[in-house]
Amino acid sequence: MRITIVVGGRWHAFDLAQQLQVHGHLHRLITNYPRWFVKRWGIPSEKVVSLPFTFWVVKAIYKLGGEALMMRFQWWVHRWFAQRAAHHLEGSELIHGWSQWSEPSLCWAQQRQIPTVLERSSAHILEQSRLLTEEHRRLGLHWPPTHPRIEAMELREYVLCSAIAVPSLFVERSFIARHMNPALLHRNALGVNVEKFKPSALPPAAPNLAGLKAIYAGSLSVRKGIPDLLTAFQAANLPDASLTLLGGHTSELEDLLKRQPPCVRSLGHRPQAELVMHYQQGHCFVIASIEEGMAMVQMQALACGLPLICTTNTGGEDLLRLQGAQSEGNPLDIQQFPAGFVIPIHRPDAMARCLQRLQNEPQLWERMRKAALELASSELSWSTYGERAISHYKSLLQQR
DSSP states (O other): OOEEEEESSOTTHHHHHHHHHHTTOEEEEEESSOHHHHGGGTOOGGGEEEOTHHHHHHHHHHHHHHHHHHHHHHHHHHHHHHHHHGGGOTTOSEEEEETTSOHHHHHHHHHTTOOEEEEOOSSOHHHHHHHHHHHHHHTTOOOOOOOHHHHHHHHHHHHHSSEEEESSHHHHHHHHHTTOOGGGEEEOOOOBOTTTSOOOSSOOOOHHHHOOEEEEESOBSTTTTHHHHHHHHHHHOOTTOEEEEESOBOGGGHHHHHTOOTTEEEOOOOOHHHHHHHHHHOSEEEEOOSSOSOOHHHHHHHHTTOOEEEETTSSHHHHHHTTOOOOOOOTTOOEEETTEEEEOTTOHHHHHHHHHHHHHOHHHHHHHHHHHHHHHHHHOBHHHHHHHHHHHHHHHHHTO
16 A cells, blocks of 8 residues: 555644654655654655745744634644645555645545545544633633634545544544434544653652552643643642642643642653653543543553543543443443542543542452553554554445
């Protein structure tokens, strides 16, 4: 197969390209990242089409005016890349393009009856806008709406493609809620580098002895459910427990974060090598996102042996379900799996209960820790992700 990837960014596209290269299926990777950056994934330069103009434009926009300014120029940035990417598709047998960056490429392929996969890593764009608008309103904040041209462009992409690749049940459900044919959706959980993310040779002392060390990594934003996470940690009221927040601040929550007690440590954005160290010293990973296709930090944490406490809207449910068994429902709507817990959004009371159980039941924590390591080693590698994607491509080509 000759597969071309079209992506105006990085995300997990480079990991997919790496797997396609390993299996001899990568025809071309079209990106706005410079070639020297892509070399880290072992992709030959002759297979990389770099269109770096938008890469530097986006950096300049964020430096000058942040996310608010980027929202204003988003459509023009995406359109510039998408139009030029479509000039580099010759020889492709299948196109895998990222949403909001691929409309001209999808049109090119449709005219030639070439199958296409559209990657949508977040919820259906209309569901995403609804969830984030409602969440900001709940907190008394304003959410800037998606650029109407971006929204319209993505909705056209949904119609143009042969299939839509989604990373989680949450994203799949959001498309079905918007009346998308389930047969067009291909769900494929993402992977993690299990050589880089791994447990410490000396695991931390049990949380009932040392005090529970909860870890969160990601932006400190409304979208990530940080207000609910902070409420849950306070409600758990655990002696000697700590919550470490690893990620960049957003202005919308700056005052809230300043009011936190010393046991809540906000360390800002940290490099991945340092993330591993924090994961290895922690007891569990907590994430309360309101809207997220699949937070890759969850796989990283599981690979380091951290049980997961996540909402249904993070993609973590898919990861935990890979081990099968779950407990029956309970009054707090907590789903318990071998390697962690899944709770609904807006339920800090449920998250607090999960934190309490991990601190107060050391045998439960130890079982979940072992299950997390088994899950990561058996199911969450990028090679497994790539094999599932390749199998899907073959089925689409056979349908031509």
